[in-house]
Amino acid sequence: MPSNTVLVVIAIVIGSLFTSTASSSERVAPHDEIQESIVHLRRGDCPAAWKLLWPLAKAQNRRAFTLLAESLVTSGMNPPGLPKDDLGWKRTYLILALYGYDRESGLAGEELINLLRSYVIQQPDGSEVAQCLERNTDHSTCVKLAVTSKIVPSLSDFIREVDQESVRPDQPKCRPTRF
Structure with a gap:
């Protein structure tokens, strides 16, 4: 009998460990800014998502750029002060999507390719x-080609452009989607 009690107690302890591990893995780890920003975007909290994603993008995190491009389309979240009109919106999207190009992302992948081939962009560049x-060429080679062709500004120029804007605590706002 005592051995059965010990086994039951051990089973309960192990079961509770698995339960707490599963529930903690479902929560966002405090240090994972990408996951945390996705949670904020789903809640419509664009200022909180921006505060997490922009520093990562400035540090050349491609996933952060991809999320910024995707959230520009899906949530209407644009960098503070940008874009001012439809052409500016396309320019901002182009920059974010190119620096964060992800073949697997419909918005920062296939849509970017379509935009690059459109009349909006200088051709044949x-x-x-x-x-x-x-061609699956090194991403940085393609970015250099786009910068040299003046399709997009250099990363440092774009960062400077965005950082010059004064950002209020409630910025950027989520806006109605473009599609």
């Missing part, structure tokens, strides 16, 4: 950058 990305 835009198509050359699209081909570079599609």
Whole structure:
């Protein structure tokens, strides 16, 4: 009998460990800014998501750029002060999506390729950058080609442009989606 009691207690302890591990893995780890920003975006809290993603993007985190491009489309979250009109919106999207290019992302992948081939972008330069990305060439080579062709500004110029804007605590706001 005592041995059965010990086994039951051990089973309960092990079971509670698995339960607490599962529930803690479902929560966002405090140090995982990408996951935390996704939670904020789902809640419509664009200022909180921006505060997490922008420093990562400035540190050249491609996933942060991809999320910023995707959230520009899905949540209407744009960098403070940008874009001011439809052409500015496309420019901002192009910059974010190119620096964060992810073939697996429909918005920062296929849509970016389509935009690069469109009339909005100087041709044949835009198509050359699209081909570079599609060939699975080194991402930085394609970005350099886009910067040299003046399709997008350098990363440091874009960061400076965005950081010059004064950001209120409630910025950037989520806006109605573009699609």
